[in-house]
Amino acid sequence: MPKTQPTVVILTALALEYEAVLDWIEDPEELTHEGGTIVEAGRLSGTPWTVAVAELGEGAVNAAALTTQIIAWLRPEALLFVGVAGGLKDDVEIGDVVVGTKVYAVQGGKLTPEGFKARPEVWHGSHRLVQAARSVLREMKNEVRGHRKPIACADVVLADDRSAFAEYIGQHYNDAYAIEMEGSGAAHAAHLNGQLDALVVRGISDHANPDKDEADASGSQGRAAAQAAAVAMAILRRLRPRDHSSEPGEGAAEEPRHRGDHLDFRNSVFNGPVVGKITGRP
Incomplete structure (x- = not known):
């Protein structure tokens, strides 16, 4: 029986984020869930990981629903959401990468005669992944400015740092x-x-x-997506599967790149319905 490969899912919202991640994946194969969700899956060279990449579209509700479906389908060991964001601090520059030690859902609260009182929800980044990210960002300090900090999430495109909403974020999610x-x-x-x-x-x-539209027009989104993808891949290279079937570093540097070989995803990786499979990309 073929050996099951440990799997990581990387989620993106935008096409340029998706392409930035997929550039790192060897011989991706397109897989379609019976509900219509499509991923491309392949190997990350030099690691034991099979990586499945999905483009979900924008919005937290959409992300939650499709993430739930993909987790049940592919049964990954780890999940990363990789993409672009707006910076909220003066010391964060375009092209920097923020690794989310916490993620806030910012729009919950209670409206009272005394004003709006925030009732935030928060999820902490996995300790294993945050620790890997800390180590990776130290090593990559000459390539990328990295921050291990909280990230705010809202179904709002913020393009006015003096707006009431920006002030609300600054008051209630100041970190x-x-x-x-x-x-x-x-x-x-x-x-x-x-x-x-x-x-x-x-x-x-x-x-x-x-200045958001001007920054986007300059190609800043593509550059930011590429930086985030590079950091995400470095984190996966540092991360070891939980079963400890291979010792840290074993086979990492020596593993060849097999551009002509394809894994049997139906039998060895995924425990879920696959409707269609297309080998390779143009």
Whole structure:
């Protein structure tokens, strides 16, 4: 019987985030869930991991629903949400990467005669993944400016740093270094799964201010997505599967790249319905 390969799912919201991650994956094969959700799955060279990449679209509700479906389908050992975000602090620059030690869902609260009182929900990044990220960012300090900080999540595109909503974020989520739209949905789905390691990794593409459109037009989103993907791949290279079937470092540097070989995903990786499979990418 073929040996089961440990699996990591990487979720993205936008096409450019998806492509930035997929650039790292060897010989991806397209798999379709019976509900219609599509992923591309392949190997991350030099690691024991099979990586499945999905593009979910925008919004926390959508992310939560599709993340739940993908977890039940692919049964991964770890899950990362990788993409771009707006920076909330003066010392966060475009192209920096924020690894979410916490993810806030910011829109819950109670409206009273005394004003709005926030009732935030928060999910912590997996200790295993945060520790791997800390080590990786130390090693990559000459390549990327990294921050291990909280991330705020709201179904709002923030393009005015002087707005009432920006002030609300600053008052109630003052330690957040970035703001995005999907992380809380994915983190909540992973939390409900129980033992699944999860982490949000975001590249900073703008400063969540009126210059956002100008920054996006300059290509900042593509650069930020590429930086986030590079950090995510470095984290996976540091992470070892829980079964400890191989010792740390064993086979990592020596493992060849097999561009012509394909894993039998139906039999060895996924425990779920696969409707269609397309080998390779153009």
